[in-house]
Amino acid sequence: MSLKNTLHNLKEKYKGKKMAPAFNALHTFLYMPNETTHSGSHVRAADDLKRTMNTVIMALIPVLFFGIFNTGYQHFAAIDAANNVAREFSLWGNFLTWDNFWLGAVQVVPIVIVSYGVGLAIEFLFAVIKGHEVEEGYLVTGMLVPLIVPVDTPLWMLAIAVAFGVVIGKEVFGGTGMNILNPALTIRAFLFFAYPTWMSGDKVWVHDAVNLAGTPDAISGETVLGYLAQNKDFSYSVSDMFFGFIPGSIGETSTLLILLGGLFLVFSKIASWRIMVSAVAGALVMAYIFNFAVDQEWISETSKFYGLMSLDGWKHLIVGGLAFGIVYMATDPVTGAQTNRGKWIYGFLIGFISIMIRAFNPAYPEGVFLAILLMNVFAPTIDHYVVRGNVKRRLKRLKNATIHPKSTDGKAEELKAETV
Amino acid sequence: MSKDIRIKKGLSINLVGGAEQTTSKAVLSNVYAINLDDFHGITPKMLVKQGAEVKAGEALFYNKDREDMLFVSPVSGELIEIQRGARRKILTLKILADKTQEQLTHTALDVKTASAAAVKAHLLKVGCWPYIKQRPYDIVADPDSTPKAIFISGYGTAPLAADPDYVLQGKEAEMQAALTALGKCTPGKVHVSVGTNGNSPLAKLEGIELHKISGPHPAGLVGTQINKIDPINKGELVWTVAPQDLVMIGEALLKGVFNPERIVALVGSSVKKPKYYATKIGTEISTFLYASGVNEENIRVINGDVLTGAKSSPDGYLGFYNNTVSAIPEGDDYDFFGWNKPIFNKISSTRALTFSWLQPKKKYKLDTNTNGEHRAFVVTGQYEAVFPLDIYPMQLLKACMVKDLDEMEQLGLYEVAPEDFSLTEFICISKQPHQQIIREGLDLMYKEIG
Numbered sequence: 001m002s003l004k005n006t007l008h009n010l011k012e013k014y015k016g017k018k019m020a021p022a023f024n025a026l027h028t029f030l031y032m033p034n035e036t037t038h039s040g041s042h043v044r045a046a047d048d049l050k051r052t053m054n055t056v057i058m059a060l061i062p063v064l065f066f067g068i069f070n071t072g073y074q075h076f077a078a079i080d081a082a083n084n085v086a087r088e089f090s091l092w093g094n095f096l097t098w099d100n101f102w103l104g105a106v107q108v109v110p111i112v113i114v115s116y117g118v119g120l121a122i123e124f125l126f127a128v129i130k131g132h133e134v135e136e137g138y139l140v141t142g143m144l145v146p147l148i149v150p151v152d153t154p155l156w157m158l159a160i161a162v163a164f165g166v167v168i169g170k171e172v173f174g175g176t177g178m179n180i181l182n183p184a185l186t187i188r189a190f191l192f193f194a195y196p197t198w199m200s201g202d203k204v205w206v207h208d209a210v211n212l213a214g215t216p217d218a219i220s221g222e223t224v225l226g227y228l229a230q231n232k233d234f235s236y237s238v239s240d241m242f243f244g245f246i247p248g249s250i251g252e253t254s255t256l257l258i259l260l261g262g263l264f265l266v267f268s269k270i271a272s273w274r275i276m277v278s279a280v281a282g283a284l285v286m287a288y289i290f291n292f293a294v295d296q297e298w299i300s301e302t303s304k305f306y307g308l309m310s311l312d313g314w315k316h317l318i319v320g321g322l323a324f325g326i327v328y329m330a331t332d333p334v335t336g337a338q339t340n341r342g343k344w345i346y347g348f349l350i351g352f353i354s355i356m357i358r359a360f361n362p363a364y365p366e367g368v369f370l371a372i373l374l375m376n377v378f379a380p381t382i383d384h385y386v387v388r389g390n391v392k393r394r395l396k397r398l399k400n401a402t403i404h405p406k407s408t409d410g411k412a413e414e415l416k417a418e419t420v
Numbered sequence: 421m422s423k424d425i426r427i428k429k430g431l432s433i434n435l436v437g438g439a440e441q442t443t444s445k446a447v448l449s450n451v452y453a454i455n456l457d458d459f460h461g462i463t464p465k466m467l468v469k470q471g472a473e474v475k476a477g478e479a480l481f482y483n484k485d486r487e488d489m490l491f492v493s494p495v496s497g498e499l500i501e502i503q504r505g506a507r508r509k510i511l512t513l514k515i516l517a518d519k520t521q522e523q524l525t526h527t528a529l530d531v532k533t534a535s536a537a538a539v540k541a542h543l544l545k546v547g548c549w550p551y552i553k554q555r556p557y558d559i560v561a562d563p564d565s566t567p568k569a570i571f572i573s574g575y576g577t578a579p580l581a582a583d584p585d586y587v588l589q590g591k592e593a594e595m596q597a598a599l600t601a602l603g604k605c606t607p608g609k610v611h612v613s614v615g616t617n618g619n620s621p622l623a624k625l626e627g628i629e630l631h632k633i634s635g636p637h638p639a640g641l642v643g644t645q646i647n648k649i650d651p652i653n654k655g656e657l658v659w660t661v662a663p664q665d666l667v668m669i670g671e672a673l674l675k676g677v678f679n680p681e682r683i684v685a686l687v688g689s690s691v692k693k694p695k696y697y698a699t700k701i702g703t704e705i706s707t708f709l710y711a712s713g714v715n716e717e718n719i720r721v722i723n724g725d726v727l728t729g730a731k732s733s734p735d736g737y738l739g740f741y742n743n744t745v746s747a748i749p750e751g752d753d754y755d756f757f758g759w760n761k762p763i764f765n766k767i768s769s770t771r772a773l774t775f776s777w778l779q780p781k782k783k784y785k786l787d788t789n790t791n792g793e794h795r796a797f798v799v800t801g802q803y804e805a806v807f808p809l810d811i812y813p814m815q816l817l818k819a820c821m822v823k824d825l826d827e828m829e830q831l832g833l834y835e836v837a838p839e840d841f842s843l844t845e846f847i848c849i850s851k852q853p854h855q856q857i858i859r860e861g862l863d864l865m866y867k868e869i870g
Contacts, residue, residue: 032758048792
């Protein structure tokens with residue numbers, strides 16, 4: 001008997017049992033189910049939630065691979081820098097090398113495994129308890145989480161954060177499609193507030209920088225934003241920042257690959273271009289307001305905000321996690337604004353607030369995850385007012401309504417008059 | 421005078437199996453049936469008993485809430501079976517047709533001089549009243565009501581649906597009579613819409629407000645046109661009539677008979693020779709389905725088009741309102757890694773490794789597989805792209821799901837019928853049953869407020 005028939009028979013056997021959702025999740029992973037339409041439309045389009053989520057994952061894979069190589073590259077580059085060895089960048093010579101890949105993979109792959117393992121285990125558990133199918137939301141979250149954490153994040157911390165994020169961020173609200181906050185960012189925020197020393201500072205962004213701190217081999221693990229926040233000079237060029245050969249969270253550094261991923265998502269009509277465009281616009285507006293303030297000499301060079309506020313506005317887009325946040329996190333359809341007009345407002349404010357927090361947060365020079373979480377909370381309010389606009393239009397129309405009385409209404413009145 | 425309306429949002433679903441424009445006469449059916457599910461919200465009260473002889477056009481039952489609203493037999497014969505379901509609800513009435521047909525004939529009505537009340541009484545008596553539907557609620561119209569306008573869509577955009585220009589050929593006199601008579605029932609206008617090619621027999625008729633519609637599906641749905649021409653407000657009422665039903669109303673007025681004959685398009689990729697058949701309402705579908713031949717055994721027969729029709733079977737019966745019967749393959753099979761491999765043979769509104777956007781003119785052979793499982797609403801912005809009405813579709817669906825009457829009213833439930841959500845249901849990534857949600861919302865609203 002073929003695999004298909006075996007699985008079909010197993011499915012029939014488990015139907016209605018407690019473990020059915022868990023089995024079905026694995027079954028539907030292998031085979032698209034034999035379900036047919038019952039009511040309404042007899043034919044359906046080809047897309048389902050699995051395909052949608054899979055498309056986002058496809059857009060994330062290049063970023064993940066880049067992150068693996070970059071982990072290795074930054075580690076070795078930092079060692080060279082500490083030993084005053086001059087290092088000339090070469091894509092094939094010292095970036096896409098086996099050493100970099102191996103070192104990166106050893107660090108990153110366990111993070112991916114823990115993220116998926118813990119998250120999916122909780123999803124399965126809740127599906128079995130609540131008796132619904134395992135929904136696909138975590139497929140993307142599980143891939144996002146490794147890309148937005150520092151490379152040396154201890155796995156146990158990650159496991160706790162994932163458990164918190166999935167349970168409190170999502171399942172308590174009813175699971176996929178019902179959550180208010182982006183689960184991946186909830187996980188990130190939990191890590192940030194629970195273990196700040198592991199999530200910020202000048203050591204955590206390069207592999208081994210924390211371990212080597214205080215030893216003669218100490219290396220730097222500072223990000224571009226970190227240098228800027230301290231008004232220090234740094235040696236990274238614009239092209240380094242655009243292509244992503246800089247320290248940072250695992251997947252956030254390569255603006256080029258993120259841009260390509262974003263274009264792919266827009267082209268495949270999975271992510272909202274409105275949010276992406278307006279978020280970039282919002283970020284630029286805030287950044288150029290800061291530039292203007294610096295030009296007007298309202299901010300002196302001694303101000304601790306000088307470094308970030310004087311950075312050319314457009315450069316904000318290629319450093320830190322802003323690009324990654326805009327493309328992959330702000331566009332989450334569940335937690336974002338749901339109306340087209342709302343998306344413009346929502347995106348704009350994300351960009352705007354990201355740069356604001358970035359400049360003014362003394363503890364941690366990055367604001368995109370806080371900005372998105374904040375706007376997640378406001379998205380339903382934005383939508384509410386956009387939808388009210390539609391309702392108001394309808395109420396306005398109502399004033400000119402032509403309502404004809406029922407012919408029986410008249411008769412009833414006549415009858416009444418007679419009986420009185 | 422005509423006004424042009426261009427619909428931009430939407431999706432034309434091109435399927436294999438469009439009907440060739442030739443009409444054959446279908447074999448006469450032995451048994452005819454009236455399916456009570458066709459009349460949503462009507463509680464039937466039987467007028468004849470099982471085993472009784474009825475003439476064609478003689479009443480079988482009436483609306484419990486309105487004794488004068490009669491539902492008649494399409495043929496003369498013996499009422500052989502009253503199929504009942506749970507709580508003795510009547511499901512189907514079956515009539516064994518006589519060899520020689522006897523027709524019940526009423527006196528014809530002079531539409532020029534008749535009053536609105538006379539028109540209504542005549543249509544109720546002949547059995548053609550159920551062809552007049554009303555919005556809000558998408559139910560058979562209340563004869564006591566006065567609509568603000570009447571809408572007739574003579575522009576077909578539903579996938580594989582019968583071409584109104586073809587089936588209405590030569591029926592101008594009947595349609596004119598019906599339109600003149602219906603025009604008396606409203607102080608407002610009778611809006612008739614046709615395609616832009618100018619071949620529609622409806623275009624030449626008088627006493628109407630003509631609109632020329634263009635654009636993809638759902639431009640041809642009457643709900644889309646109402647929303648663009650004169651949207652329904654709270655408390656307002658409009659009537660809608662399908663053009664093929666207009667012909668029957670016309671015959672009822674001109675000749676005083678209930679003439680169940682109509683031209684039906686047999687379509688779909690499972691049909692060997694899709695074409696038109698001249699037959700009667702209630703006829704067994706097998707009488708013409710097998711005349712055209714079927715391509716496979718495991719098929720879904722649909723009373724209506726593939727987006728809005730009712731599930732039937734080869735031994736099912738042609739519905740009261742239908743002029744399309746579709747047959748497509750059942751999709752009850754598994755697809756190995758069907759969720760992530762590139763898809764070339766199915767329609768999609770996205771480009772997520774689905775390639776229907778490469779060939780917009782290609783005709784597809786779709787089956788009844790849902791292409792995925794039921795999920796919560798996740799993706800946003802997809803429905804709006806194919807939903808031309810000035811309504812937020814997902815918000816309205818959610819309001820219906822949580823039974824929030826205020827919200828349903830404010831978001832425009834009065835303006836829609838389930839069919840308006842057929843296209844959003846088709847593209848729905850979460851595979852939600854949109855039409856069912858809207859139907860339940862409308863029913864709840866009718867019960868609570870109606």
